[in-house]
Amino acid sequence: MAAHTEEQFSTFMRQLKVTNRTLSFYSDFNKIQRSVHKIELHLNALNYLLNKDDLEQAVLDLWDENPKIFDVLDILIAVRSTKKEPCLYKEIESWAYHTTAELAQSKEGVLQFLRETGLANLFQSGKITNLVDYVFGVETGLDSNARKNRSGKIMEDTISKIFAQNGIQAKEQVNSKKYPAISRVLGKDKKVFDFAIELPNITYLIEVNFYCGGGSKLNEVARSYTDIAPKINRVPGFEFVWITDGIGWNDAKNKLEEAFAAIPSIYNLSTISEFINKLK
Numbered sequence: 001m002a003a004h005t006e007e008q009f010s011t012f013m014r015q016l017k018v019t020n021r022t023l024s025f026y027s028d029f030n031k032i033q034r035s036v037h038k039i040e041l042h043l044n045a046l047n048y049l050l051n052k053d054d055l056e057q058a059v060l061d062l063w064d065e066n067p068k069i070f071d072v073l074d075i076l077i078a079v080r081s082t083k084k085e086p087c088l089y090k091e092i093e094s095w096a097y098h099t100t101a102e103l104a105q106s107k108e109g110v111l112q113f114l115r116e117t118g119l120a121n122l123f124q125s126g127k128i129t130n131l132v133d134y135v136f137g138v139e140t141g142l143d144s145n146a147r148k149n150r151s152g153k154i155m156e157d158t159i160s161k162i163f164a165q166n167g168i169q170a171k172e173q174v175n176s177k178k179y180p181a182i183s184r185v186l187g188k189d190k191k192v193f194d195f196a197i198e199l200p201n202i203t204y205l206i207e208v209n210f211y212c213g214g215g216s217k218l219n220e221v222a223r224s225y226t227d228i229a230p231k232i233n234r235v236p237g238f239e240f241v242w243i244t245d246g247i248g249w250n251d252a253k254n255k256l257e258e259a260f261a262a263i264p265s266i267y268n269l270s271t272i273s274e275f276i277n278k279l280k
Helices: 006-015 029-038 040-049 055-065 067-077 107-117 119-125 131-165 180-186 216-233 247-262 272-279
Strands: 086-088 097-099 171-175 192-198 203-210 238-245
Touching: 006 247, 029 040, 029 131, 040 055, 040 067, 040 131, 055 067, 055 107, 055 119, 067 107, 067 131, 107 119, 131 192, 131 203, 131 238, 131 272, 180 216, 203 216, 216 238, 216 247, 238 272
Parallel strands: 203 238
Antiparallel strands: 086 097, 171 192, 192 203
């Protein structure tokens, strides 16, 4: 027997929210400032290269002063220095490659990096006046890649506040290994649950997410929860709960419907009050 009716699923879909994003969602300026601050001394030193007619000689002078200054070159082309981005040598026919970070390990490599990325021309154009400000802009752009994670974090914070406002004690980021019986039924599928609510007779293991847009991840999430929920629910004293929302589910409606039929405890932001009442 299905856990929910088609009518209940239709209602659930109509209730999905367009977004959970506030204006603070778009850029984490505190994190951006911390990232820039870590390399600010090096960037200020690299300012020496700006507007130099003889850029090559300026690079050699700076190298002789402190070659470590050039370790931050990657961020100037919006690449994290930890990423070790591979790129082909100029002679593409050889298909030999190095990483952008490796180029910073020699004077010749630094000069090649500046010439072939176009930074040399940019530095001499007069359009860049301060590399600290320039990198702040680069970091702001890179921070947009973290938005998909922030949407889920906002949802977790929202649910955490709802629990707190209703006097419900919920543990956060709980590893399945904490419950040996759950570990056994999940086997290799070890999980860290967003929340766990431990009551005298039952423990609720809760996953929370919000999707503004579609994508293959939604199908994977629905498929995964459809698989693990029955395993958890078969263990006496445990129940799997999924709280999700967002119109992104319109693009993965079929997989969500399968999950809706298999998982008794699925809630969205409109129906979470039902779960709260159940807890009380």
